[in-house]
Amino acid sequence: xxxxxxxxxxxxxxxxxxxxxxxxxxxxxxxxxxxxxxxxxxxxxxxxxxxxxxxxxxxxxxxxxxxxxxxxxxxxxxxxxxxxxxxxxxxxxxxxxxxxxxxxxxxxxxxxxxxxxxxxxxxxxxxxxxxxxxxxxxxxxxxxxxxxxxxxxxxxxxxxxxxxxxxxxxxxxxxxxxxxxxxxxxxxxxxxxxxxxxxxxxxxxxxxxxxxxxxxxxxxxxxxxxxxxxxxxxxxxx
Amino acid sequence: xxxxxxxxxxxxxxxxxxxxxxxxxxxxxxxxxxxxxxxxxxxxxxxxxxxxxxxxxxxxxxxxxxxxxxxxxxxxxxxxxxxxxxxx
Numbered sequence: 001x002x003x004x005x006x007x008x009x010x011x012x013x014x015x016x017x018x019x020x021x022x023x024x025x026x027x028x029x030x031x032x033x034x035x036x037x038x039x040x041x042x043x044x045x046x047x048x049x050x051x052x053x054x055x056x057x058x059x060x061x062x063x064x065x066x067x068x069x070x071x072x073x074x075x076x077x078x079x080x081x082x083x084x085x086x087x088x089x090x091x092x093x094x095x096x097x098x099x100x101x102x103x104x105x106x107x108x109x110x111x112x113x114x115x116x117x118x119x120x121x122x123x124x125x126x127x128x129x130x131x132x133x134x135x136x137x138x139x140x141x142x143x144x145x146x147x148x149x150x151x152x153x154x155x156x157x158x159x160x161x162x163x164x165x166x167x168x169x170x171x172x173x174x175x176x177x178x179x180x181x182x183x184x185x186x187x188x189x190x191x192x193x194x195x196x197x198x199x200x201x202x203x204x205x206x207x208x209x210x211x212x213x214x215x216x217x218x219x220x221x222x223x224x225x226x227x228x229x230x231x232x233x234x235x236x237x238x
Numbered sequence: 239x240x241x242x243x244x245x246x247x248x249x250x251x252x253x254x255x256x257x258x259x260x261x262x263x264x265x266x267x268x269x270x271x272x273x274x275x276x277x278x279x280x281x282x283x284x285x286x287x288x289x290x291x292x293x294x295x296x297x298x299x300x301x302x303x304x305x306x307x308x309x310x311x312x313x314x315x316x317x318x319x320x321x322x323x324x325x326x
Binding site: 172182220223 | 301
């Protein structure tokens with residue numbers, strides 16, 4: 001790679017024919033594909049609902065039940081209201097992370113646009129629900145903290161840590177998935193060529209690890225989002 | 239020229255230092271989790287989940303350093319151009 005350009009260029013994908021502005025690129029098109037695919041799977045699974053599920057409905061019910069239990073374990077008794085959001089975050093982010101491993105597709109979460117959008121959604125949602133539960137002024141003042149006389153010191157600190165949350169969420173997800181993609185790309189470039197025409201795919205061993213990292217990062221994103229909801233609903237830093 | 243030398247050193251040393259500290263920290267986290275699992279095998283499932291989440295948090299700090307590496311590396315000049323200016 002003898003060019004001094006940035007390593008942040010996006011590889012092309014099979015959806016490059018969809019006309020999008022260059023700063024959006026293929027990532028948005030692939031994310032639309034993921035949305036359509038997930039909606040289709042959900043529709044097919046719930047078309048003829050049976051009392052005793054089987055097949056696709058059984059699998060979907062297992063997933064939803066597990067995520068519901070997980071959300072309720074983090075948020076508490078009112079976790080039911082937030083299960084759709086947290087479960088959507090988990091499934092959507094995991095599928096978006098994994099689709100980059102399929103040759104011909106790009107991980108939408110390997111672009112900062114996508115992860116910042118997700119993190120901003122979580123940010124706005126947590127504060128909206130917190131304000132709706134506690135009232136605007138009381139919710140703002142919960143950032144003050146316990147010893148009231150330390151307020152001038154604690155309030156800016158808590159405020160900045162609140163603002164740092166979407167930043168950390170987005171950069172963590174982006175860095176992990178983008179780093180994994182770059183690792184696979186660089187390993188593929190560095191692959192030795194046996195006898196001059198047989199390339200040895202050295203990056204193959206990283207595919208499974210990349211899938212695992214995608215799963216773990218989706219889990220961490222959802223756990224953090226659920227923890228922020230729990231903190232906002234309870235009205236104190238937890 | 240010193241600017242490029244300093245930039246090259248920063249590009250080379252940034253991520254390894256982060257990886258060193260993260261290696262130590264993740265080792266401690268995994269060791270604590272394993273010890274807990276050895277004491278109480280019934281809690282192994284929950285301990286494993288917590289360990290995975292803790293490891294992901296520590297790893298994300300290394301990812302911040304990796305991002306800085308990418309940002310700095312894009313500022314490095316290409317070898318061919320530098321050789322041309324050096325030879326002249």
